[in-house]
Amino acid sequence: MSAAAARPQTLSGLVDELPPCHTPGVFPRRYVFRGETVLFETRPSLLSRYWGRLVLYGFLLLLFVAVSFGLPTNPTGPFFDGVLVLLIVYAVFAWRGSAFALTDRRVLATSGVRSGTFQEIANDAVSNMTQVGDSTGRLTFDSGVVRNPTAVLSLHRTMKIVWSDLPNTPQVYRYVQDAFSVLLARARQVRIRQALLDRAREFIVTCQYCNALIDVRRIVSDPPRCPRCGAPILPPELVAAGASA
Ligand SMILES: [Zn+2]
Secondary structure, eight states: TTTTOOOOHHHHHHGGGOOOTTTOSSOOOGSSOOOOOOOEEEOOHHHHHHHHHHHHHHHHHHHHHHHHHHHHOOOHHHHHHHHHHHHHHHHHHHHHHHHHEEEEEEEEEEEESSSSSSEEGGGGGOOOEEESSSSSEEEEEEEEEEEEETOOOOOOOEEEEEEEETTTTHHHHHHHHHHHHHHHHHHHHHHHHHHHHHHHHHHHHEETTTTTTEEEOOOOOSSSSTTTTTOOOOHHHHHHHHHHH
């Protein structure tokens, strides 16, 4: 891929940049708000996360098999084999309970077998993102120092989320960077539109008689009258004063 390749400008353009490890549906939807869009989601790499443990279990399993072959009867073999199988099943369940997601609002991570832990940082609170590792590595999202409105003693706290044992780390890093810049541009557009709407609203008054919404810049009659019903138009503050008098 050429280094000069254009970066995606829209959320739909981001779809083409999704890393290979993107697995739709792996992040539990009970953590996702209605109306929130999951842009990217994946699981940690099973091998990377449990490499040491799987090797150990495999080694023990071989050992027990060897021992049980060496004995005329095998009183402990099935028990230990059962324990090992349970450990492996537990590791797989724990892995299946771990997932990472980027939505159009938040960075999310969850882990654990049943209820587990859940972490979130609002996208616009992420002040730093660091990448460690080449293919399977980790991404750290750091909020820097933010005010914690609910804390009494400590007024500030930092939030941090680590996506560890992350497949395709460099691609995910680039994808998240692109997604952040697209989302930032989109938020700017929303703010501009809102500012224009707020501005326009300053020029709107409601006719006290027919409830028409009137743009005061369109009133040409003098004294000002409602274009629809012809009733006199008063500025809202005079209407309020008249009502209380
Ligand atoms: Zn009117």
